Amino acid sequence: MQLSELPTPQVLIDRKRLVANIGRMQRAATDGGIALRPHTKTHKSPLIARWQLDHGAQGICCAKLGEAEVFADAGCSDIRLPYPINPSNATRLAALMDRVHLSIAIDHLRVAETWSQFMVEHGKQLDVLVKVDVGFHRCGIDPDLQTAVKFLQHTASLQGLRLRGLLSHAGHSYNAKSDDERVAIARDEATTLRNLANESRRVGVAIDEISVGSTATALFSASETGLTELRPGNYVYYDRSQVAIGSATLKDCALSVLATVVSKPAEDRLVLDCGSKILTSDTGRGKVEPKGYGAVFTKLETTTPDDTLFIDRLSEEHAVVMAQNGSSRLEPGDRVRILPNHSCVVSNLVDTVYLVDDLTIVQSIPITARGKVT
Numbered sequence: 001m002q003l004s005e006l007p008t009p010q011v012l013i014d015r016k017r018l019v020a021n022i023g024r025m026q027r028a029a030t031d032g033g034i035a036l037r038p039h040t041k042t043h044k045s046p047l048i049a050r051w052q053l054d055h056g057a058q059g060i061c062c063a064k065l066g067e068a069e070v071f072a073d074a075g076c077s078d079i080r081l082p083y084p085i086n087p088s089n090a091t092r093l094a095a096l097m098d099r100v101h102l103s104i105a106i107d108h109l110r111v112a113e114t115w116s117q118f119m120v121e122h123g124k125q126l127d128v129l130v131k132v133d134v135g136f137h138r139c140g141i142d143p144d145l146q147t148a149v150k151f152l153q154h155t156a157s158l159q160g161l162r163l164r165g166l167l168s169h170a171g172h173s174y175n176a177k178s179d180d181e182r183v184a185i186a187r188d189e190a191t192t193l194r195n196l197a198n199e200s201r202r203v204g205v206a207i208d209e210i211s212v213g214s215t216a217t218a219l220f221s222a223s224e225t226g227l228t229e230l231r232p233g234n235y236v237y238y239d240r241s242q243v244a245i246g247s248a249t250l251k252d253c254a255l256s257v258l259a260t261v262v263s264k265p266a267e268d269r270l271v272l273d274c275g276s277k278i279l280t281s282d283t284g285r286g287k288v289e290p291k292g293y294g295a296v297f298t299k300l301e302t303t304t305p306d307d308t309l310f311i312d313r314l315s316e317e318h319a320v321v322m323a324q325n326g327s328s329r330l331e332p333g334d335r336v337r338i339l340p341n342h343s344c345v346v347s348n349l350v351d352t353v354y355l356v357d358d359l360t361i362v363q364s365i366p367i368t369a370r371g372k373v374t
């Protein structure tokens with residue numbers, strides 16, 4: 001089947017770029033002597049997870065239990081949830097522990113104690129990693145050595161929990177304004193975690209794992225010493241923001257949205273059939289923030305965007321594109337491809353993506369974990 005035959009809008013995945021992205025990150029991890037555990041929230045597809053595992057990944061990450069249940073059903077046996085799963089989900093989590101090797105992130109003492117109590121009552125041992133705030137200021141304990149070591153000592157003493165180590169996510173790297181800044185964020189993250197691990201070991205608390213993960217820092221983290229695991233997710237597809245951040249080039253971006261021009265109310269204004277329900281309303285990030293809701297490719301290839309076209313606004317089912325030079329050759333019925341600002345959220349909106357080799361569809365892939373946000 002050719003792209004011209006597919007009803008639009010539709011999410012396409014460039015097969016060669018996907019395979020190259022999986023291989024490149026795995027090689028970087030292997031060369032750095034560090035395990036790769038991809039975050040599956042980007043693709044939400046057990047088939048793509050299988051390809052990552054076949055390339056050498058040691059397991060996968062999910063954010064939510066609903067995702068983990070899908071990947072467990074598909075045969076993934078080692079699943080880490082680097083998310084502060086709340087004990088209100090204990091029964092579901094325990095059922096999953098009976099099927100796969102599961103580990104979760106902890107960053108709050110009362111939560112850790114509640115998990116401990118539940119695991120003791122149910123005769124189980126839950127693997128936990130303490131999440132450390134390395135500068136993103138979302139989740140994680142304060143890395144101040146004295147308080148952090150106390151937290152680790154207390155967690156290690158809780159029955160029913162097995163403290164595996166430390167975990168962090170340098171999400172602030174997405175706001176870095178230079179490559180040097182991303183390098184520095186990766187270096188500081190590794191230093192913070194190594195220092196904390198060493199201090200914990202000094203007082204007798206074993207730290208076997210140090211897990212870091214963000215696509216914008218992953219290739220730099222791979223050459224840091226002392227880390228045991230990388231957890232990038234976005235790298236399978238990359239997106240317009242990763243290009244603007246500097247962690248990918250346009251030729252690495254594997255996910256695009258195929259769309260049709262459905263209206264041309266003025267010479268300088270086109271309407272595409274892809275609105276916020278497929279492109280999402282995420283704005284771009286990067287050294288220079290990309291404007292609008294995606295880059296437009298008019299020739300159905302995805303190497304050179306038409307920079308005269310600007311996705312100015314989205315309704316749920318419409319993308320309003322302005323021709324900045326006053327007119328566009330596109331007419332209703334013409335097809336374009338869009339590189340979205342943020343690929344991970346796009347995957348969550350479709351049941352199926354189409355794997356393509358150039359303009360030929362080679363396979364449809366069900367996005368089985370899409371919508372599993374609970």
Ligand SMILES: Cc1ncc(COP(=O)(O)O)c(C=O)c1O
Pocket residue numbers: 039082083168169213214215216231232233234235
């Ligand atoms: C805890 C955690 N680990 C890993 C990742 C993967 O990072 P990225 O999306 O930059 O690949 C994320 C992304 O949100 C995350 O929240």
